[in-house]
Amino acid sequence: MTNKITGIAASNGVAIAKAYKLVDPDLSFETRTIDDTQGEKDRISAAFLSSKADLEKIRTKAEESMGADEAEVFTAHIMVTEDPELLSNINDKIDSDKTNAEAALVAVTDMFIGMFESMADDNPYMAERAADIRDVTKRVLSHLLGKELPNPALINEEVVIVAKDMTPSDTAQLDRRYVKGFITNVGGRTAHAAIMARTLEIPAIVGSEVATDEITDGDTVVLDGLDGLALVNPTADEMTAYQAKGNQYAAKKAAWAKLKNEKSVSADGKEFVIGANIGTPKDLDGVTDNGAEGVGLYRTEFLYMDSTELPTEEDQFESYKKVLKNMDGKPVTVRTMDIGGDKHLPYLPLPEEENPFLGYRAIRISLDRDDIFRTQLRALLRASVYGQLWIMFPMVATLPEFRAARDIFNEEKAKLIAEGTQVSDDIKLGIMIEIPAAAVLADKFAQEVDFFSIGTNDLIGYSMAADRGNDRISYLYQPYNPSILRLVKNVIDSAHKYGKFAAMCGEMAGDPVALPILVGMGLDEFSMSATSILQARSLMKQLDTKDMAKLAEKAVDAETNDEVVALVKANVTAD
Amino acid sequence: MESREFHIVAETGIHARPATLLVQAASKFSSNVTLSYQGKDVNLKSIMGVMSLGVGQNVDVKISAEGDDEADALSAIAETMSAEGLTD
Numbered sequence: 001m002t003n004k005i006t007g008i009a010a011s012n013g014v015a016i017a018k019a020y021k022l023v024d025p026d027l028s029f030e031t032r033t034i035d036d037t038q039g040e041k042d043r044i045s046a047a048f049l050s051s052k053a054d055l056e057k058i059r060t061k062a063e064e065s066m067g068a069d070e071a072e073v074f075t076a077h078i079m080v081t082e083d084p085e086l087l088s089n090i091n092d093k094i095d096s097d098k099t100n101a102e103a104a105l106v107a108v109t110d111m112f113i114g115m116f117e118s119m120a121d122d123n124p125y126m127a128e129r130a131a132d133i134r135d136v137t138k139r140v141l142s143h144l145l146g147k148e149l150p151n152p153a154l155i156n157e158e159v160v161i162v163a164k165d166m167t168p169s170d171t172a173q174l175d176r177r178y179v180k181g182f183i184t185n186v187g188g189r190t191a192h193a194a195i196m197a198r199t200l201e202i203p204a205i206v207g208s209e210v211a212t213d214e215i216t217d218g219d220t221v222v223l224d225g226l227d228g229l230a231l232v233n234p235t236a237d238e239m240t241a242y243q244a245k246g247n248q249y250a251a252k253k254a255a256w257a258k259l260k261n262e263k264s265v266s267a268d269g270k271e272f273v274i275g276a277n278i279g280t281p282k283d284l285d286g287v288t289d290n291g292a293e294g295v296g297l298y299r300t301e302f303l304y305m306d307s308t309e310l311p312t313e314e315d316q317f318e319s320y321k322k323v324l325k326n327m328d329g330k331p332v333t334v335r336t337m338d339i340g341g342d343k344h345l346p347y348l349p350l351p352e353e354e355n356p357f358l359g360y361r362a363i364r365i366s367l368d369r370d371d372i373f374r375t376q377l378r379a380l381l382r383a384s385v386y387g388q389l390w391i392m393f394p395m396v397a398t399l400p401e402f403r404a405a406r407d408i409f410n411e412e413k414a415k416l417i418a419e420g421t422q423v424s425d426d427i428k429l430g431i432m433i434e435i436p437a438a439a440v441l442a443d444k445f446a447q448e449v450d451f452f453s454i455g456t457n458d459l460i461g462y463s464m465a466a467d468r469g470n471d472r473i474s475y476l477y478q479p480y481n482p483s484i485l486r487l488v489k490n491v492i493d494s495a496h497k498y499g500k501f502a503a504m505c506g507e508m509a510g511d512p513v514a515l516p517i518l519v520g521m522g523l524d525e526f527s528m529s530a531t532s533i534l535q536a537r538s539l540m541k542q543l544d545t546k547d548m549a550k551l552a553e554k555a556v557d558a559e560t561n562d563e564v565v566a567l568v569k570a571n572v573t574a575d
Numbered sequence: 576m577e578s579r580e581f582h583i584v585a586e587t588g589i590h591a592r593p594a595t596l597l598v599q600a601a602s603k604f605s606s607n608v609t610l611s612y613q614g615k616d617v618n619l620k621s622i623m624g625v626m627s628l629g630v631g632q633n634v635d636v637k638i639s640a641e642g643d644d645e646a647d648a649l650s651a652i653a654e655t656m657s658a659e660g661l662t663d
Binding site: 075076079080082083084085086112115116119125126129133308309347 | 618
């Protein structure tokens with residue numbers, strides 16, 4: 001009988017392919033006393049050479065599928081396999097202890113790992129080097145033991161990836177042409193695997209608990225990311241049924257795809273802007289493919305997080321320029337560094353805090369460490385001539401914070417002009433609205449900023465005083481709670497009162513329940529994951545702004561989140 | 576044998592990218608190349624050796640090369656040092 005596994009539906013679509021388990025084999029071994037030490041030394045040399053050969057293949061593949069930057073980590077791994085000291089230390093160990101290659105390898109690498117980890121307190125970068133050595137050790141050991149490590153970078157047929165969990169370095173190795181879906185044991189909708197799957201537009205199920213136990217390499221797996229159900233070795237009838245379901249979803253997507261070059265317009269002809277949220281210039285393909293009318297949120301923290309030191313002005317300039325040029329005159333809203341909270345930089349140690357989400361983060365760091373902030377602003381200013389740049393400051397709570405940021409911006413702008421550098425004279429400055437204090441005082445902010453962009457995830461979290469990652473209180477993550485809707489309405493109305501622009505760049509902007517209300521409130525720009533754009537545009541086309549205005553009025557006057565959901569369901573019928 | 580002293584000015588010292596590039600530069604030569612810091616000597620062709628020294632900012636290190644191409648090795652390393660902003 002077909003084995004059925006349920007989990008959290010994390011990315012839409014249906015895939016049918018062979019299982020590829022991304023699970024490490026058993027690499028345990030016995031320590032033995034050896035007489036033929038030369039034989040062991042030959043084994044270890046051979047294992048290093050084979051590992052190096054693997055890694056070179058993987059690096060080449062990674063360069064093709066992900067680019068040179070992503071492949072850089074494998075260069076570091078290759079250097080470890082070539083390290084003369086590492087090999088001579090292991091050889092010495094084999095000679096002195098008369099021990100087998102496996103034991104000597106692990107003893108020596110453990111010594112280095114321990115040494116690097118003890119240095120990690122002063123220099124967090126060393127922790128990554130320890131991880132590199134651990135990775136390489138695993139690979140060399142697998143060659144010594146004749147076991148095969150999963151090499152996801154080398155997959156060359158269509159597969160569904162089965163894993164306990166997936167890390168960014170796992171997904172970085174995957175070839176998008178062959179990976180048809182993910183199923184993992186752990187995680188929720190915001191897990192890395194889930195986000196990655198939505199970016200790649202492939203189905204995913206997370207939090208299945210048992211996928212790696214129940215699925216064997218090579219099993220045929222049906223992955224239904226719409227309903228969070230996986231079928232292992234399905235019957236012919238089941239295969240047919242799910243192929244049909246997949247086709248149906250594909251047909252819907254194809255209908256949405258026709259809207260790619262159309263405007264975002266309501267049934268009664270009012271135009272809106274639908275933008276895309278991006279993290280790196282690499283996301284631009286998705287932006288173009290899904291017909292975004294701008295970038296509503298460019299999260300620059302990836303520039304900082306994907307680096308081993310503070311990114312230089314030049315590096316930043318190149319990234320900003322690339323995005324602005326690529327968008328070809330369409331507005332690009334760049335959010336300045338949002339580090340802190342749950343995002344840390346190994347090279348910029350922040351003080352331990354009781355409440356990092358209520359602590360030293362985002363604009364608070366930028367104003368305190370204005371050296372970092374000025375570098376970013378200069379890079380942005382220099383890039384501004386390549387397109388339509390909007391700059392947004394995150395986590396602003398008070399007007400003086402905005403003014404201080406604006407002053408620094410103006411100083412750097414004046415300096416660049418004095419140096420003879422060209423900068424655009426039409427850069428818009430705005431703030432992200434995610435702190436309730438700023439949402440309440442939006443009418444005052446609106447007199448000084450050019451635009452608002454509402455970040456709903458944090459705004460909801462701070463308003464409800466609830467961390468949505470905490471399972472016991474996740475019920476408090478209520479995007480449609482009338483309290484939240486009133487804050488949103490206040491922000492939009494305040495912007496419009498002073499002729500300013502109101503955008504939203506949180507998940508709520510692409511949410512089919514929230515979107516009709518936001519259309520009714522007259523939100524100007526909806527910025528979302530690129531893959532949600534066409535579906536949102538399709539929904540928007542079916543909405544009448546006057547009807548939605550009435551709906552929004554009722555929604556802000558409702559009592560509960562559920563009441564609002566019911567209201568929308570009763571008033572909006574769309575496919 | 577030839578050797579040269581270097582004063583490291585880079586805020587992050589010798590690690591990350593600069594360390595990798597130094598090792599790659601040294602590995603191109605047949606000479607034995609040694610990095611000395613605080614009484615410890617490591618093989619400059621060993622990334623793990625270099626990292627294990629934990630060379631920080633505002634310190635002096637000595638690099639020695641011994642072999643047929645020792646002079647070329649040292650000048651190539653000096654060039655990498657300055658290109659990577661490790662030295663003034």
